[in-house]
Amino acid sequence: MIQTAQDMKTYRDRIKKALGNQFLRKAMDNFATAYKQSRAKAFEGIELDVLKQQIANGKDDALLQVLSLFNQFKQKAEEAGARVHLAGTALEANEIIASIGKENGVKTIIKAKSMTAEETHLNDHLEREGFKVTETDLGEWIIQLRHEGPSHMVMPAIHLSRQQVGTLFRDVTGKPVDLEDIGKMVKVARKELRPAFLAADMGVSGANFAVAETGTIGLISNEGNIRLTTTLPRIHVALIGLEKLVPDITTALRILKVLPKNATGQAITSYVTWITGAVECGSSQTDKKNLHIIFLDNGRLGLARDTVFSEALRCIRCGACSNVCPVYGKVGGHTLGHVYIGAIGLILTYFYHGKDNARAIVRNCLNCQACKSVCPVNIDLPHLIKKVYANVLKDEGTKPAKNIMLSAVMKNRKLFHAALKFASAIQKPLVQKDEGVLRHLPFILGKDHDFRSIPALAEKSFRDQWPGIRHEIKTPSYRVALFGGCVVDFVSPEQAIALTRLLSVNNVQMEYPMGQSCCGLPAVMMTEEETAKELAIQNLKALEPLSYDYIIVLCASCGAHIKEGYLKLLAKSSDLAEELQALHEKIIDFSSFMVNVLKVKPEDFLHNKDSVAYHSPCHLCRGLGVTREPRELLETAGLDYVPCKDEDVCCGFGGSYSLEFPEISAAILHQKLDNVEKTGAGVLVTDCPGCVLQLRGGADKRKSKIKVKHISEVISANLKK
């Protein structure tokens, strides 16, 4: 049934196939756009950040006492006439359910949609045991008929076209189906499934909440199938992950306030059902429902105690991390998940379905932070994905060669910088004059990588130019240090030179501490935590944050990593705590420094009103939370900022991601450039040199007229003086 790629070669083939599916691409694309709009509308007037934090805290508290909540729930629900079970493993849960069926002479089972039942592969087990199982959620019924797994946690059949569904229904019913009329297809399901509801001996559901205080389960649905599943048959079995336990109804209602809005942009689902105990049931001999509630552990209790991964159990299964994921948007859920889909799927697969299923998919993360920002319970998904990747590598006991090389070179700054200078010298015959790009792909890269021009290394790095450019300012208003980052220093020194000019005009004394090295983010991405830590310490010492008013970054990724990542990496290095805190507070991106600190004024700039589009780097808008300043700065500097669709969607670079998954990177990049071209702007501005490389390389390759610039360059170019 579900066959997830277990090695990279198979996985790359699957990805290429998914990218070639034009319907899927279009469906995912429309969905991504519509979702954002309806979600924003649903949350209008709600203080979401406060609510998110409350829910996350509530979840964490519940996880700490999950077993006592279970005991409380069990006592209450059994008082009310239910039977409550605890299954240690998926198999155990399936066996309990099958034996309930057998003991009660069950032949037919109807199912309401449950991700937990997908997790345990319950249908397969019940069918092997001789039961007839019918899924009743429309999407689940469709994929059951197709023998597939869900491609989205909320909309399981989102990967299929109406024609595919119509054809399927025609084959199943033996009657003609209008292949365009979705309304009529829905009626086919209503008509075909009604007899299954009426005849079923047992109904199986999941649950969204298990309220310990009253022994109540809460279930949400739109179609009404859950109400029928829990009402008509004489037996009801609910299979629930232990993490769904909440202490009381107020906590459950708080989650309910967010879940449908974040999942589909609905204020609330059509139905929310709260069942406490064995209710009246005319089809049962006792006139009471035979209610069994099975809680599933399957690794959850261990996970709840894990200091790093426990927050993954906060997940309320809204599916939003898929909805906003640029990779999901290109390849869909069958390629970005196993049973659980999207960002949370990359994490849970390792714990619930093993490292073989996690091995390939866990690498497919851009670290763009879109999932983290949309998560209603503040799970740091990109961080946990990297941690899972590290676990996979550790379990396998072998590291990719690039990890070993990277660590060896990066730990030694002088060696690293010497290697870059050497590369700059030997690339000369390949460099296209005046364009700053290579004419040919380096031989180690295959044709899959030929979607963007590869930048040339600068002839002279910024650090080598610095002694010649440095200005001494007599009575400076601020003293700042620049953290350049590898790309600015060795590929795009012009971005730093532009900054130098702007700062000296504004009476700011700038320094370029020579001991600085790579920020260490690439090491984090490759899960080389030790190397990342060493680099963090090197930079922390080199930057001397106590001696400066601000540390400016031109690279949003470096900036976000230094600001937030260093806190995580160096949490235990108490001897550097003061410097670490100072660095955390003083690190600032270019635009924020210009707008909020220097408060630059329109009269300092030429007003040529050149139209510019803007790309908002992931690690600026989500990592550092900066969104207003760059746009304001463009206007202040006399440029005409033209809004563009999906400005805050990743450009597809993701550092080494674009080397590992070039086809996906290319697809995301092309969409970005398509959107920019539609604005008619001549220049695309962004504030991350990595994004500049990706966007400029892509624009050059497709011979686009758009010029891609770092924001420091366009602002400096418009200076009057």
Added chain:
Amino acid sequence: MTDMNMMEKMKEKAGLVQAVVSEAGNIDDVIDYAVKLTLSQNGKSIAANGLNAESTNRLKELCIASDIKFIDPPYRNHLEGIHTALTSADWAIAETGTLVLDASSEDLRIATMLSETHVAWIPASRIKPDAESIASYLREKMLVFPSYMSFITGPSRTADIERVLAIGVHGPQELHILLLKENPS
């Protein structure tokens, strides 16, 4: 929020999810509405829950006059024959346009799940601003077990095929809400 504002909000929010919301002066208006609606849909039967004896008799008489079958409980015997379910609701939540029903009675559940059209009435005084405002009521209901509490917001819906909204999958295809200005008790 005043009662008036709450009513307006309830109308707006329920309307957004394809519920049909009207005002009714008294319970007789509600019964007339249900019978007329059933006739206009060419429906042949009504199951009613929550009416007092006098109103039940009135509905029965109207049904006879209109050639509509009045279904007597238990509804287990009529799983495939209910056109209109006419029920009361316990509370309404203005913020989301939601009705809250204590559906512990199986008859009430069957009527509201398997009918084609659900007509529900609620005294305007029982509209609350948000779900939190009825949390203590819910908790009480849950503590007196067994119980089956239902939030109903609009008719049954799906977007499982190409995300196109389609109304009426497994539950009622229409939901009509009548806001009673006068308390019928």
